[in-house]
Amino acid sequence: MISPPTYDVLIVGAGLAGMRAAISAHQQGASVALLTKVHPVRSHSNAAQGGINAALTDRGDKWEDHAFETVKGSDYLADQDAVEVLAQDAGHDIITLEHMGVIFNRNDEGQLGTRRFGGQKKARTFFVSDFTGQAMLHVLYEQLMQAKIPVYEEWFVTSLVKDDQGHCAGLVAFEMRTGQFALFRAKTVIMSSGGLGRVYEPSTNALICTGDGMAVAYRAGAPLMDMEMVQYHPTTLKGKGLLITEAARGEGAYLLNKQGDRFMKHYAPTMLELASRDVVSRAEQIEINEGRGMNGCVFLDCRHLGRAFLQDRLGQIYAEAQTFANIDLAEELLPIRPGMHYQMGGIKTDTEGRCWDIRGQWNGLPGLFAAGETACVSLHGGNRLGANSLLDTIVFGRRAGQCAANYARTIPSPTISARSMEADQHLIATILARKGPGERPAALRLEMGTTMNRYVSVFREQEGLETARQHIQALKARWPGVTIHDKGQVFNTGMIAVLELGFMLDCAEAIIAGALTRKESRGAHFRTDYLDRDDEDWLQHILLYHQPGSEPLTDFLPVTITQWQPQVRVY
Amino acid sequence: MHTTLRVRRYNPEQDHPSPYYQEYDLAFDPSDSVLDGLIKVRETIDDSLTLRCSCRGAICGSCGMRINGHAALACKTKIISVAPLGETIDVEPMNNMPVIKDLVTDMAPFWEKIRQIQPWLRPAEPAPVAEYLAPPESMNHLAGVMSCIMCGVCVSDCTVLEVDTNFLGPAALAKAYRFVADHATSPHQTVWRPSMNQAACGIARAVWNVFRSAQKASGRWIELWHCDQRAWRATYHPPAVPGMQKYSRTSSSIKAF
Numbered sequence: 001m002i003s004p005p006t007y008d009v010l011i012v013g014a015g016l017a018g019m020r021a022a023i024s025a026h027q028q029g030a031s032v033a034l035l036t037k038v039h040p041v042r043s044h045s046n047a048a049q050g051g052i053n054a055a056l057t058d059r060g061d062k063w064e065d066h067a068f069e070t071v072k073g074s075d076y077l078a079d080q081d082a083v084e085v086l087a088q089d090a091g092h093d094i095i096t097l098e099h100m101g102v103i104f105n106r107n108d109e110g111q112l113g114t115r116r117f118g119g120q121k122k123a124r125t126f127f128v129s130d131f132t133g134q135a136m137l138h139v140l141y142e143q144l145m146q147a148k149i150p151v152y153e154e155w156f157v158t159s160l161v162k163d164d165q166g167h168c169a170g171l172v173a174f175e176m177r178t179g180q181f182a183l184f185r186a187k188t189v190i191m192s193s194g195g196l197g198r199v200y201e202p203s204t205n206a207l208i209c210t211g212d213g214m215a216v217a218y219r220a221g222a223p224l225m226d227m228e229m230v231q232y233h234p235t236t237l238k239g240k241g242l243l244i245t246e247a248a249r250g251e252g253a254y255l256l257n258k259q260g261d262r263f264m265k266h267y268a269p270t271m272l273e274l275a276s277r278d279v280v281s282r283a284e285q286i287e288i289n290e291g292r293g294m295n296g297c298v299f300l301d302c303r304h305l306g307r308a309f310l311q312d313r314l315g316q317i318y319a320e321a322q323t324f325a326n327i328d329l330a331e332e333l334l335p336i337r338p339g340m341h342y343q344m345g346g347i348k349t350d351t352e353g354r355c356w357d358i359r360g361q362w363n364g365l366p367g368l369f370a371a372g373e374t375a376c377v378s379l380h381g382g383n384r385l386g387a388n389s390l391l392d393t394i395v396f397g398r399r400a401g402q403c404a405a406n407y408a409r410t411i412p413s414p415t416i417s418a419r420s421m422e423a424d425q426h427l428i429a430t431i432l433a434r435k436g437p438g439e440r441p442a443a444l445r446l447e448m449g450t451t452m453n454r455y456v457s458v459f460r461e462q463e464g465l466e467t468a469r470q471h472i473q474a475l476k477a478r479w480p481g482v483t484i485h486d487k488g489q490v491f492n493t494g495m496i497a498v499l500e501l502g503f504m505l506d507c508a509e510a511i512i513a514g515a516l517t518r519k520e521s522r523g524a525h526f527r528t529d530y531l532d533r534d535d536e537d538w539l540q541h542i543l544l545y546h547q548p549g550s551e552p553l554t555d556f557l558p559v560t561i562t563q564w565q566p567q568v569r570v571y
Numbered sequence: 572m573h574t575t576l577r578v579r580r581y582n583p584e585q586d587h588p589s590p591y592y593q594e595y596d597l598a599f600d601p602s603d604s605v606l607d608g609l610i611k612v613r614e615t616i617d618d619s620l621t622l623r624c625s626c627r628g629a630i631c632g633s634c635g636m637r638i639n640g641h642a643a644l645a646c647k648t649k650i651i652s653v654a655p656l657g658e659t660i661d662v663e664p665m666n667n668m669p670v671i672k673d674l675v676t677d678m679a680p681f682w683e684k685i686r687q688i689q690p691w692l693r694p695a696e697p698a699p700v701a702e703y704l705a706p707p708e709s710m711n712h713l714a715g716v717m718s719c720i721m722c723g724v725c726v727s728d729c730t731v732l733e734v735d736t737n738f739l740g741p742a743a744l745a746k747a748y749r750f751v752a753d754h755a756t757s758p759h760q761t762v763w764r765p766s767m768n769q770a771a772c773g774i775a776r777a778v779w780n781v782f783r784s785a786q787k788a789s790g791r792w793i794e795l796w797h798c799d800q801r802a803w804r805a806t807y808h809p810p811a812v813p814g815m816q817k818y819s820r821t822s823s824s825i826k827a828f
Contacts, residue, residue, distance in 0.1 A: 101692035103714045110704035142691040206625040442614035486619035494618035
C-alpha cells in the first residue's frame with residue numbers, strides 16, 4: 001500500500017495555475033506536491049494560443065483601463081476588487097515569467113511585443129507566436145523540475161476528505177498505472193484541475209477537461225458560483241470543435257457571412273470583430289439562424305494578411321487549418337462557428353484563492369483553495385476577455401500558493417483515518433463487478449453533450465432549460481447502470497470514463513440550475529425570454545450547494561463594485 | 572469508407588502476458604484521424620483498448636504511437652493518408668520505451684533524460700527590473716525550439732537509442748539546444764553546465780533522420796536543423812555494433828557547441 005507523506009499544500013492539477021501555485025508555495029517554504037491525471041505538460045493550458053494580458057505602465061498603458069475593460073467584458077458581473085488585483089499584478093507576473101525563460105515575441109526595440117485582442121481598445125496582449133500557453137506551461141515545468149517538487153503523475157482524484165471539524169484534510173486518489181488507492185493527508189488542498197468543456201459536445205476543450213475538481217469540491221460542500229456563464233468562442237472548427245485563436249482577428253482577420261458581408265459592423269460598429277466574445281458569438285449565431293451562414297458556419301477571412309505573416313505570427317492555426325480543415329488560410333475562407341470554450345464559473349474563492357465568501361468566513365470547506373478555470377474569483381463574471389485566462393492562472397495560482405503555504409503554518413497536521421478511502425474503493429469494485437451488457441459511458445456522455453449544446457448554449461429559454469434538466473436527471477439515474485468490459489486494475493481508461501461522466505453530470509446539473517435561476521440576459525447567459533440585463537434584481541452571483549439526491553441549494557452574493565458602476569454595454 | 576486497424580495489444584494482468592495483434596474493422600470519414608478511429612473502437616467496440624489522448628489538435632503530445640511502423644501523433648495522422656484504399660493500418664506503441672498496456676508507454680525514461688540536461692534557465696547575473704531586451708529574431712529562433720511538444724515521437728524512431736539506451740536522444744538534445752542557443756544569442760547569458768559529459772553526445776546524421784520523422788509529427792522541429800546546424804556539429808561514438816556506421820568524434824563536451 002502506498003502511504004504518501006503529509007503535505008502542507010497538495011495541489012490537484014498541474015496546468016499553469018497548479019504549477020504556479022506549487023512554485024510559490026515552495027518558495028514560501030511549504031512542503032508541496034502536485035497530483036495530476038496527466039503528465040504536467042499534457043495539461044490543457046497548452047491549448048491557450050493567443051496570449052496573456054497586462055497593462056505595462058512603461059508602455060503608456062494603465063492597469064485601470066485593463067480592469068475597466070475586463071469589468072465591461074464581464075457585463076458587470078465580475079467582482080471589481082478581484083479584477084483590480086488581476087490588473088495590478090499582471091505586469092509583475094508577466095515579467096517574472098519572462099525571467100523564468102518564456103520566450104515572448106519582441107517588438108523592434110527588443111521589448112516584449114504586444115498584439116490586439118477582443119474587448120480591449122489597446123494592444124496589451126503579450127504572446128509567444130500562437131502557442132503562448134504551451135510556452136508558459138513548459139517553462140513552469142522546467143521550474144518545477146529545478147525545485148524538485150514531487151508530482152504524482154497519472155493519479156486520479158475520487159474525493160476530498162474532511163476531518164471531524166469539517167476542515168479539508170486531504171483527498172483520496174488512485175494510481176492509474178496500478179489501480180492502487182492512497183489517502184493523501186494535507187493541511188490544505190488547492191484545486192487547479194481546469195475546466196469542464198467535455199460536458200458539451202462539441203467543445204474546444206481537450207478530452208481531459210471533465211470538471212473533476214469542480215465536482216469533487218462541490219460534492220464535498222464547496223459552493224459553485226455563476227455556473228450558467230459558459231463561454232462560446234466565436235471561431236471554432238465545425239466537427240470536433242477545434243479552436244482557432246482570437247489572435248487571428250486581433251491580427252486583422254475579418255468575419256464574413258455567405259454574402260461576403262463583414263456583418264460585425266451591424267452588431268458592434270466600433271470594435272467590429274474585436275468586440276467581446278459573447279457579442280461576436282451571438283452575432284454569428286444570428287447570421288447562421290437567419291440564413292446568412294453556410295452549412296451552419298460563417299467565415300474567417302485571413303487572406304489579406306498574407307502567407308508569410310500567417311506563418312510567422314499565426315503558425316499554429318495556419319497548420320491547423322491545413323491539417324484539420326484542409327483549408328489554405330492564405331488563399332481560402334475558413335468556415336467557423338461558435339463553440340463551447342470556457343467556464344467562467346467554478347469553485348467560489350476570494351482573491352487569495354480561499355474557498356470563502358466575502359463575509360470573511362470559510363464558505364463550506366475550510367482548508368480548500370482553488371485557482372484557474374476551476375475557480376471563480378470572480379474575474380470573468382458573465383464573459384471572459386481573451387488572454388485573461390492565462391493571466392488568471394498565473395496571478396491567482398501564485399496567490400493561492402502563497403496563501404495556502406502561510407495558512408498551513410498556522411494549523412496542526414490533519415488527522416484522518418485510512419477508512420476514508422473505503423467508500424471510493426467500494427464504488428470502483430461495484431463498477432467493475434457489473435455484468436454486461438449495460439450501457440457504455442460514451443453513449444451517455446454524447447447524450448449529455450448534445451443536450452447541453454442544444455439547450456444551454458448561446459441562446460437559452462425556460463422550456464429548453466427545463467428539457468435539459470430532465471435529460472440530465474434521466475442520465476444521472478442511468479449512470480449507476482453504466483458498464484465497462486475492462487475489469488483490470490492497470491490503466492483502466494474505461495473506469496476513468498465512468499468516473500469522469502459522473503463528475504460531468506454533476507457539473508451539467510449545476511450549469512442548468514444556474515441558467516434556470518438567472519432570469520435576465522447578461523454576458524454569455526442570453527435568455528430569449530428575458531432579453532435585457534436586469535441590474536436591479538440580478539447584479540448578484542448565484543451560488544450552488546450540492547444536495548445529494550436532489551436539486552442544488554441556491555444562494556446569492558452581491559457583486560463587489562469598487563469604481564465602475566454598471567453602464568449600457570456597447571462595443 | 573472502411574479500414575481495419577490492426578492494433579498491438581498487451582495487458583500485463585493476463586495470466587501469460589505477451590503482445591498480440593487484434594484487428595478492428597472500422598467505418599471512417601475522410602476527415603477522421605487515426606485517433607478518431609481508435610476512440611471509436613474504444614467507445615463502441617472494445618473499451619479495454621488503452622491509449623493516451625487529450626487535445627485532438629497536435630498540441631498536448633499525448634497520442635504518440637507507431638502507425639505503419641513510423642512514430643507519429645495519432646490525432647495528426649489522417650486515416651485516409653495512410654490507408655487511401657482502406658488498407659489495414661498497423662498501430663503499435665512507441666518504440667524505445669517500455670510498454671505499460673496496449674498503446675500506453677512508460678515515459679519515465681524519456682523525462683529522466685530531460686532532467687539529466689538540467690533544462691532550466693540560470694542567468695549569470697541578477698535579472699533586470701523589466702524584461703531582458705533582445706532582438707526579435709533571436710527570440711523567434713528560440714521560440715521555434717520551444718515549440719517542441721515533448722511527445723516522444725522522435726525518441727521512438729531514434730535508431731541510435733535502439734543500440735545505446737544511454738544516448739540522451741533527440742528530445743533532450745533539442746531541449747538542451749534551447750539553452751545553448753540562449754547562451755549564444757540572447758541577453759540572458761545563461762550559465763548552463765550540464766553535469767554529465769554524456770550530454771555532449773549528438774549524432775548529427777541520426778538526429779537528422781529522427782528530426783525528419785519528428786517533423787512529420789509536429790511540422791515544426793525541422794526548423795531546428797535549418798536554423799542552426801552548428802548545434803549538431805558535435806558527434807558521438809556509438810558502441811561498436813557490427814554493421815553500424817562509425818561517426819567521427821569532434822567534441823566531447825557540450826561547451827564546444
